[in-house]
Amino acid sequence: xxxxxxxxxxxxxxxxxxxxxxxxxxxxxxxxxxxxxxxxxxxxxxxxxxxxxxxxxxxxxxxxxxxxxxxxxxxxxxxxxxxxxxxxxxxxxxxxxxxxxxxxxxxxxxxxxxxxxxxxxxxxxxxxxxxxxxxxxxxxxxxxxxxxxxxxxxxxxxxxxxxxxxxxxxxxxxxxxxxxxxxxxxxxxxxxxxxxxxxxxxxxxxxxxxxxxxxxxxxxxxxxxxxxxxxxxxxxxxxxxxxxxxxxxxxxxxxxxxxxxxxxxxxxxxxxxxxxxxxxxxxxxxxxxxxxxxxxxxxxxxxxxxxxxxxxxxxxxxxxxxxxxxxxxxxxxxxxxxxxxxxxxxxxxxxxxxxxxxxxxxxxxxxxxxxxxxxxxxxxxxxxxxxxxxxxxxxxxxxxxxxxxxxxxxxxxxxxxxxxxxxxxxxxxxxxxxxxxxxxxxxxxxxxxxxxxxxxxxxxxxxxxxxx
Ligand code: FAD
Ligand code: NAI
Numbered sequence: 001x002x003x004x005x006x007x008x009x010x011x012x013x014x015x016x017x018x019x020x021x022x023x024x025x026x027x028x029x030x031x032x033x034x035x036x037x038x039x040x041x042x043x044x045x046x047x048x049x050x051x052x053x054x055x056x057x058x059x060x061x062x063x064x065x066x067x068x069x070x071x072x073x074x075x076x077x078x079x080x081x082x083x084x085x086x087x088x089x090x091x092x093x094x095x096x097x098x099x100x101x102x103x104x105x106x107x108x109x110x111x112x113x114x115x116x117x118x119x120x121x122x123x124x125x126x127x128x129x130x131x132x133x134x135x136x137x138x139x140x141x142x143x144x145x146x147x148x149x150x151x152x153x154x155x156x157x158x159x160x161x162x163x164x165x166x167x168x169x170x171x172x173x174x175x176x177x178x179x180x181x182x183x184x185x186x187x188x189x190x191x192x193x194x195x196x197x198x199x200x201x202x203x204x205x206x207x208x209x210x211x212x213x214x215x216x217x218x219x220x221x222x223x224x225x226x227x228x229x230x231x232x233x234x235x236x237x238x239x240x241x242x243x244x245x246x247x248x249x250x251x252x253x254x255x256x257x258x259x260x261x262x263x264x265x266x267x268x269x270x271x272x273x274x275x276x277x278x279x280x281x282x283x284x285x286x287x288x289x290x291x292x293x294x295x296x297x298x299x300x301x302x303x304x305x306x307x308x309x310x311x312x313x314x315x316x317x318x319x320x321x322x323x324x325x326x327x328x329x330x331x332x333x334x335x336x337x338x339x340x341x342x343x344x345x346x347x348x349x350x351x352x353x354x355x356x357x358x359x360x361x362x363x364x365x366x367x368x369x370x371x372x373x374x375x376x377x378x379x380x381x382x383x384x385x386x387x388x389x390x391x392x393x394x395x396x397x398x399x400x401x402x403x404x405x406x407x408x409x410x411x412x413x414x415x416x417x418x419x420x421x422x423x424x425x426x427x428x429x430x431x432x433x434x435x436x437x438x439x440x441x442x443x444x445x446x447x448x449x450x451x452x453x454x455x456x457x458x459x460x461x462x463x464x465x466x467x468x
Pocket of ligand 1: 033034038040045047142144164312325
């Protein structure tokens with residue numbers, strides 16, 4: 001078959017790129033090695049993790065805050081089988097949605113491993129070993145990433161597991177060690193801590209979610225300890241893990257160099273993800289992946305060193321996020337169609353779906369200091385928000401960072417209720433290069449959590465917050 005575009009991989013990068021290609025009149029095919037579309041995000045990432053986060057949040061609230069609301073429940077218990085079944089159903093609905101969208105947009109799909117024969121020829125190898133050959137004027141590589149393993153700590157997928165296995169546990173573990181205080185470790189750690197598991201996080205750096213504004217990690221650690229009893233071993237270097245029967249023993253060196261060991265039912269290894277290019281045959285077309293992270297090098301148009309071969313999403317540089325992959329899918333489709341699209345990489349929001357949620361866009365205080373940019377900061381705590389008091393979600397704050405001279409908003413960092421949704425307001429404002437005063441003078445509905453953003457913006461402009 002002859003195509004204008006063949007996309008390898010159907011995650012958020014690949015499927016969005018394919019749909020946009022089809023919308024632009026390009027004859028498009030997608031090659032996906034798994035039985036369902038949607039990649040990591042829909043099958044074993046964003047969607048199932050959020051389904052379990054929602055279920056576990058309901059349980060935790062029912063167990064710990066309902067009585068304060070005047071709601072008394074009897075014999076509350078977790079039905080893990082049902083919780084996982086609902087999560088699987090949510091995943092199935094979402095992946096079926098992609099099948100529908102491919103049909104609607106007349107996109108051909110091929111199940112099998114896609115590999116390069118040459119830059120315009122893709123071989124599809126199916127599970128039964130049969131093959132099919134596709135011709136393509138352009139190829140988009142969207143093969144995503146896989147969990148990074150520590151060389152000295154083999155993952156057995158039974159007791160020493162990755163996020164993928166942690167999404168399908170059949171029981172609520174009594175205890176769990178999470179290696180890595182990043183996004184996966186804290187989200188999945190929260191799921192199980194809410195269900196009653198004793199969760200210990202071992203993190204190499206002095207701060208959790210270390211790439212975000214330092215204030216956020218500090219507050220999140222405080223709240224997770226207070227509300228979920230999560231334990232944090234900061235600045236600890238993991239040295240190994242062994243399994244005996246149903247017990248995992250994780251060893252680590254403390255910041256002082258002493259060795260400690262932690263026993264648990266399970267150990268989740270969440271120390272980052274590595275670009276996935278196995279079996280693609282990149283050597284056939286002369287593409288060499290980067291030594292560190294195995295990423296495919298691309299230019300500013302997301303084109304590889306081979307003309308007509310593009311790469312997007314987790315497999316290339318930048319944040320490993322679904323919305324970044326989606327925007328790159330659209331970008332490449334429009335580039336192939338001859339348009340001149342643009343992505344503002346400075347304004348890709350980052351979100352951690354713990355409770356309280358954490359969300360961030362733009363420069364952190366640490367980055368502003370490092371760059372020597374003069375800035376003003378305004379903060380507003382949720383404990384001063386009427387809406388937050390009503391819902392008993394008073395932990396956290398919103399911080400607005402603005403240029404000291406021009407008042408342009410340079411960064412917004414928030415931890416609090418529904419921060420994941422609220423960050424969009426900051427992204428839009430910054431995309432339009434709003435000043436803190438612009439946000440402060442925009443009418444916000446009352447009572448809402450978003451008033452905290454207005455108040456933080458007021459605080460950033462001459463310390464004018466009203467409610468604190
Ligand atoms: P992927 O989604 O990884 O898709 C790649 C696809 O390519 C896969 O389906 C794979 O089977 C296929 N493939 C690979 N090689 C071949 C081949 N040779 N032939 C055919 N097919 C191939 N991001 C967020 O923004 N928000 C979140 O809340 C979030 N939560 C996450 C939770 C977890 C537990 C994990 C693990 C990740 C999460 N992420 C989240 C990250 C997000 O899933 C990724 O950034 C996103 O999926 C990347 O999209 P992609 O299209 O680049 O690749
Ligand atoms: P991460 O990069 O977010 O966090 C990894 C953490 O592990 C870091 O804090 C790091 O310092 C620590 N670490 C590394 N080696 C260690 C060691 N030997 N011992 C102890 N700690 C160690 O990676 P994570 O959590 O695995 O997530 C992978 C990717 O998936 C991220 O890039 C993220 O963007 C994406 N993701 C996004 C989500 C979201 O948007 N809400 C949710 C889940 C994943």
